[in-house]
Amino acid sequence: MTMTPAAVALHGVSRTFGRGPSAVTAVDDVTLDFPRGGWTAVMGPSGSGKSTLLHCAAGLERVDTGRVLLGSTDLTSAGDAELTTLRRTRIGFVFQSFNLIGALTAEQNVALPLRLAGKRPSRSVVRATLDAVGLADRARHKPRELSGGQQQRVAIARAMVTRPEVLFADEPTGALDSTAARTVLDLLRAMADAGQSIVMVTHDPGAAARADSVVFLRDGRVVDRLAGADARGVADRLAAWER
Amino acid sequence: MLGMSRAGLAERWTLFVGALLSVALGVALVQSSLLLLISAAQQSSDDAAVPMLGIVLGGAVFLAGFVISSTFAFTVDQRRRDLALLRLVGGSRRQVRRLLLGEAVLLGLGGAAIGVPAGLGVMAVQTWLMRRFEFVPPAFTGEWRMWILGVSVGTGVALAVAGVLVAARRAARVRPLEALRESGPAARVMTAGRWVAGLFFFGGALALVIVAPHGGPAGGQAMAMNVAMPAAVAVVAFGPLLVPVLARLVPFGGGVLGSLARANVRDARRRSASVAAPLIVLIALVVGNTGAGESFTASGVDEMARSTHADFVVEGTVPARPGVATVSAETSLDAQVVTGSGEDQETTDVTALVIDPRAYAVVHGTSVDVHGQAVARGPGGEVSTSGSVRVRLPGADLGELPVVASVPEMMSGGASLLLPPGLVPAAALAQAPTRSFVALAPGADASAVRADLARYGPVFTAGDWLRADAEQRNSTNDKVMLVVLGLGGLYALIGVINSIVIGAATRRREFAEARVTGLTRGQVVRSALLEAYAVTGAALLLGTVAASAAFFAVLATTSAVTGSATLKLPWPLFAAVAAVALTVTGVTSLITSLSATRRPPVTLLAARE
């Protein structure tokens, strides 16, 4: 055991889709630690199993073999009720397609996880969270009245309102232009600096370079790990592995 | 959760209009039928009114349950992504269930709020129909009861909640990951529940088809008339398997639109099945039951024609005349048969015929040996063929009489008791109508005899009389069918419209994608229309399959009872229903796809939720 236990630890995790000759092993015997209080980026070619790895790490996808530990909680043996509770309290998600509920305003979307947890969210907490992503003035807008970057920031606010141990993000900037993407990355950087553990899948070397370390995946296996590299360094390494 | 329910309802209102309408109409129909049933039971009216209203009430509850639950299941299915998203951000299974139940309660209350006043309108229509067809006297009115308010609100909520229960259980099993897939692996459409329900109702229909021929004329007819319903439910349960396969057989024509429509039918199996379901029920019930009814009538006429050996029928008493070989004068009386005693005593209203056994045997081709203080069981059944019965006539109690003979039961029914002459006091006979079946002597001059007979009452040839008798019976049949099936059919059509509207409400994005891919608005609309026609065609075919189950029962029953299998298919009705179905699905599809493509496609694709 290291001094600071990992936020999320994977031990020999495998996940295969399908059966017989058409079976695809999306994640192949991966053992990996995502450090607490750090921002880890996951990169790799399309279809290399990044999303599947993230889903397994977050308890959204069943694993075939291996164990996934969130802190000291074993996700692989948790039942549906326990996983639901974890999603309410200890895990936050952000995805490429923002996945806000269209019927609810930004404010209501952000308050939703708290309300699902049976708490009465105080307006000030919700407002403060929206304020942190720079959207205090858009609280009463519905998702369709917001730009893509704004919707993604509402999604981040929704993920952060429960103060989760780990924030999982799958290509959070994938659908955004470079300006909106920078705003989102700045936000994540500030959160990581404040001690938030973040696991982020991305295609963009520029985005990966903002993280503390980068994990490279190929054919479902971890092939490399890089710390403190700049965009150039990440891009070179990625190019090397994609060859 | 209630807040979420409300917000959800407000946002996706187009999705819920259908559900709301089906609840409202269900409440209206149930309320109206219940009020009329109670009014009819209290005011003295035709005997036929109460059982008919009972059937209408049962039918209304069945159809309401069916349409509402399939509409709800469909709306829930269309929202799988929303529900998965709720799970993703920490919603539990129970919360998903509670959300849907909350919506159902709101829809039930809303449906009742619309359904109660609408029920007054439905009651006016039903009352008018029943007066028109003389099921009730002209002075009959349906009476309002205050307590019906509670019943209607309860009906609305109960129907809605019952309708959503299965769907809610299913929705609670949605996996959070499904929120992340644009078009997730479509939920499995042939669920275990569908298999179980399908096989169960298939078994029920099959059992009825097998047992009906052994049920005698009355039982057999009743069973055959009840085959279409379970057969339709079975076919509907297997809809997601059957509809796409059949719909693909419909010629689409070549070209890009045809292949797009074909791909859509295959891909959206759930939507296709849910448009087809009410149509299948509509066809099966209307065509199956009308066909069965007409076939039994035709079979009864054939049977009568084969067994009646008379040349003329005179509405009056004919004495022995020159040129006449046999006269069977039959006097018809309203009788009551009393069975059991004390608490268990039961009274049945039947028709009794006072006959001359010898003449009756000659004219109707069946020997009946009854004389003195005894009765015979007539062709109408209802009375046991042995033992004794207690017979009451208006103004005369004949007391306990042995049943000493019986004639075969007939498809077309008739009198249940045959009484020998001399048993009934002359006073009781004085006012009763008599009909004489007249057989000519060999070599007699038919027209001369006919002229002679006219002195005793209106004269018909036997053939004319049988036809007129059948027509009269048929028209009563048609009236009942019209009242019972008309409203049900209307309801089923609303179910179809619901499914298309709900389907289109969730297809905005799909249409927009097709348009940015290069299809014109007209092409998108035409392809949706083609798809609607293919699904309607498949539904017509499957409805006919379900109706055929009833026809099998008809063939088996008529063959067992009369010795000759009879089937009379209601082609004009089928054509009319098919035309209505095609028009309704066509027009609805046109309107909904036009409205779903009203806005330019980019505005739709820009919004990501």
Ligand SMILES: Nc1ncnc2c1ncn2[C@@H]1O[C@H](COP(=O)(O)OP(=O)(O)OP(=O)(O)O)[C@@H](O)[C@H]1O
């Ligand atoms: N639900 C599923 N069913 C079947 N196969 C799947 C499923 N999810 C993923 N796969 C397969 O697993 C492999 C890895 O998929 P995954 O989505 O994890 O890749 P990825 O690295 O995220 O790719 P991208 O960068 O394109 O998002 C792919 O070959 C994919 O086809």
Ligand SMILES: [Mg+2]
């Ligand atoms: Mg991915």
